[in-house]
Amino acid sequence: MLSYLLYWKFQQDSPLSITQVRLLAGLRFLSVFLIAVLLLKLAVQHIKHQTQQPELIIGVDNSASLTDFNQEVNQTVASLQEELKSFTPKILYFEEPFQNTDSISFNGKRSDYSGFIEKVTNKYGTADIGALVLLGDGIFNAGIDPVYASEKLNFPIYTIGLGDTLAHTDAAIQNVSVNSTAFLDTNFPVEIDLNFTQAAGEIVTLVIKKGDKTLYSRAIRILSENYFFTESVLLKPENTGIAHYTIQIDEIGGEQNLANNNYEFSVNVISDKQKILLLAHGAHPDLGAISSALSPITKYETELITGYPSEGLDFSEYDLVIVHQLPDNDPRSINLLEQLTKSRRPCLFILGKNSVVSRFNNLKTGIEIRTNNSFEQTTPTINTQFSHFKLDFESLKALQGFPPLLSPFGNVQADSWVEPLASQTIQNVETSRPLIAFGKKEGRKLGFILGEGIWRWRIHSYLNDRSHHLFDDLIQKTVNYLILKLNENNFNLYWENEYLEDQPVTIQAELFNESFELVNESDVEIDLNDQNGKNYHAMFDKSGDKYMLNLGILPPGEYAFKAQTQLGTSEYTEEGHFVVSKIQQELTNTQADFQVLNQIAAKTGGSFILPNEVESLIEKLNATNQLSTRKLEQQVYQELLSMKWVFFIILFLLALEWFLRKYWGIY
Numbered sequence: 001m002l003s004y005l006l007y008w009k010f011q012q013d014s015p016l017s018i019t020q021v022r023l024l025a026g027l028r029f030l031s032v033f034l035i036a037v038l039l040l041k042l043a044v045q046h047i048k049h050q051t052q053q054p055e056l057i058i059g060v061d062n063s064a065s066l067t068d069f070n071q072e073v074n075q076t077v078a079s080l081q082e083e084l085k086s087f088t089p090k091i092l093y094f095e096e097p098f099q100n101t102d103s104i105s106f107n108g109k110r111s112d113y114s115g116f117i118e119k120v121t122n123k124y125g126t127a128d129i130g131a132l133v134l135l136g137d138g139i140f141n142a143g144i145d146p147v148y149a150s151e152k153l154n155f156p157i158y159t160i161g162l163g164d165t166l167a168h169t170d171a172a173i174q175n176v177s178v179n180s181t182a183f184l185d186t187n188f189p190v191e192i193d194l195n196f197t198q199a200a201g202e203i204v205t206l207v208i209k210k211g212d213k214t215l216y217s218r219a220i221r222i223l224s225e226n227y228f229f230t231e232s233v234l235l236k237p238e239n240t241g242i243a244h245y246t247i248q249i250d251e252i253g254g255e256q257n258l259a260n261n262n263y264e265f266s267v268n269v270i271s272d273k274q275k276i277l278l279l280a281h282g283a284h285p286d287l288g289a290i291s292s293a294l295s296p297i298t299k300y301e302t303e304l305i306t307g308y309p310s311e312g313l314d315f316s317e318y319d320l321v322i323v324h325q326l327p328d329n330d331p332r333s334i335n336l337l338e339q340l341t342k343s344r345r346p347c348l349f350i351l352g353k354n355s356v357v358s359r360f361n362n363l364k365t366g367i368e369i370r371t372n373n374s375f376e377q378t379t380p381t382i383n384t385q386f387s388h389f390k391l392d393f394e395s396l397k398a399l400q401g402f403p404p405l406l407s408p409f410g411n412v413q414a415d416s417w418v419e420p421l422a423s424q425t426i427q428n429v430e431t432s433r434p435l436i437a438f439g440k441k442e443g444r445k446l447g448f449i450l451g452e453g454i455w456r457w458r459i460h461s462y463l464n465d466r467s468h469h470l471f472d473d474l475i476q477k478t479v480n481y482l483i484l485k486l487n488e489n490n491f492n493l494y495w496e497n498e499y500l501e502d503q504p505v506t507i508q509a510e511l512f513n514e515s516f517e518l519v520n521e522s523d524v525e526i527d528l529n530d531q532n533g534k535n536y537h538a539m540f541d542k543s544g545d546k547y548m549l550n551l552g553i554l555p556p557g558e559y560a561f562k563a564q565t566q567l568g569t570s571e572y573t574e575e576g577h578f579v580v581s582k583i584q585q586e587l588t589n590t591q592a593d594f595q596v597l598n599q600i601a602a603k604t605g606g607s608f609i610l611p612n613e614v615e616s617l618i619e620k621l622n623a624t625n626q627l628s629t630r631k632l633e634q635q636v637y638q639e640l641l642s643m644k645w646v647f648f649i650i651l652f653l654l655a656l657e658w659f660l661r662k663y664w665g666i667y
Contacts, residue, residue, distance in 0.1 A: 020660075027654075027660075031654050034649065041639055043639045053087070054626065056133070056621070057092060057120055058080055059132060061111055061113075061134075061136030062093045063139075072162060072611055076135060076162075077091065077135065087621075094115075094116050110142040114145070114146045114149035115142065117153070120132060131155055131156050131621060131624070132155060132606075134157055134158070134160070135162055136159070138163075138593035140596070147599045155604065156601075157606045158606040158620075159606065159607075159608045160617070161592065161594040168198060168256050170195075170256070171196050171199060171204055172194070172197075172257070172260040173194060173247055173262070174195045174260075175192075175193040176265055177191040181270060182235075182270075183237075185237070187234040190235055191230060191232050193228070193229075194206070194220070194231065196222045196229070197226055198225055200225045202222045202252050203219055203221050203222070204220055204252065205217060208248075210244065210246075211244075242267070242579045244265075244558060246262060270299070273301040274301065275302075275317060276294070276300055277305065277313075277322065278305070278322050279340075280306050280324035281306070284324060286324060286350065287324060288455065289454060297479075308333070308336060312335075312336065320345065322347075322350065323348065323349050325352040333359075344443070345444075346482040347446055347482075348479075351407070352406060352451070353375050356373070357371050365441075365446060366439060366446060369413075370413070375409055376407060378407040378424040378450075378451055379402065380400060380402075380405075380424070380425065382396045395470055399457065399470070402457045403460060405449075405454065406451055407451035411433070412434060420435070424450070434448065434450065438478075438482075443512050447481075457471050490570070491510070492509065492574070494510075495507045497578055500583055501554075501555070501556045503553070504550055505580065506551070507540075507548075508546060509563065511524070513567065518546065520544075523540075525538070525539055526538050526539075526549060526561055526563040528559055531557045531559075536551070538551065556581060560575070560577040561575065561577070562574070
């Protein structure tokens, strides 16, 4: 109508007829209307039809336990590929770097069925998988129980049993339990689990060696056909560094699997224990809870001081200081903590009702609490993104139901380097105030527990689980993180004492200037030597304000390294050693377990077969509707603004109106 009125003036004096005016007005109205519709961002709904071919996955256990059956595995996989090619099956392996299906290399170090199932579902999604065909021997030595992992799947798993289920004569070193750290000239325990099959009456010799030197030997009589025996041994290291040991057991006549007759392990031997000082306002049950949590760790030695020594303290004698409810009202406490700050010892601060918060703030630790020295009850809310050390966060969430801590009431200001492990919850209201936090200030590690009463957590942990594990693990991981570096200096390296042979060897480096500010302008080089004298030279990559080196996968053995860098006129070096250990689980047990495969199939609606029954499985898969093409309908909403044809219609309407105006002599 508006467009018609715009053209009304042409009706009196113009040569245009009413029809022509109405046509031009109509064109103007349509173009303006469509532009308005686009500006309103209206959308239209339509149904989109599409087809989907469900995925057929063939999973292959390519671990070392199936090495003797490689021909049978390859033939079965080839047969499935050929007969089921209409479904375009995808071949996936338990161990990753295998792209071709012509020949499978059975050098996988672990059999992780649950991990493989998770990999499949993450890659394709459960809704897009029609069926999974799983070839394996049922032996799993990594991950969780695959029967449990397959319970909630909505697609069937068809399992094909490979391997030998018969029990053969075997003498196996099944497991070795030993601490990763030992002390010089101090006995450390080693527990060796031995399993003997079909060997009753035989006598074998158990030997422990370090290099060519025999440290322990004992004859063992096998009392039954299935005989399990645990031998406990005490060994005494004579030198610091990585000590490498070999356990051997005699071969029995007729034994087929000799790989499990040997076991190698390494221990990091250190000369002294690490000393932890508990510096406290006074006796408190928190201190007893901490000491009890650390008592199983033999490398830690704790000392409690509750007074103020007249001559002060030499903090350099300690590797970690735990400060409980200090500084207090005594002026000597602030002087003592200022000495602690100058010593640059790593420190864990625990605040409580005896703490003078204003004096704590004066220490400039990285946390400042604005309070009038009043206190309140707080419970923790766990930060699952915490990154300084690994914890079982699902278990830690139980702490949220534990008794509250008594914390200073007030706003908490934390520096950017402070990362909270838990924040404060007050009367069921979550806040952003840290309750437990950690970080590193100018090369010095610091931890904070802003509340007293953690002893109640240890008791509550036991009442819930009949175990102190939850609390003890939290304290042990806290102390281990804070104490990890013995010598804080301008150039620090961080690495593991032991890597597994399928684990990339990574080393992190930090370089500080004289103001203890992180810098990484200089290059950091490293020379690595293995036990055979082979040398590797590498350069660290610069990552943020630190350095990172990934040496990749290294052969099993002992390695020593020396890293060096230069900052200005100062040269820095750091030395260390580590061991790359063999993964020995795969050949410990080679007796196939078809019961596991049967249960997986039964739980998911599939079926279990043997390799000679593959044809029946192929027929079943060809006949099933689980792999039939699916027709899907999808409601789609599309904005008119995204439709190109609407633009061309508007352009056409405007162009036509312009042409007619010119053609009819209206300018």
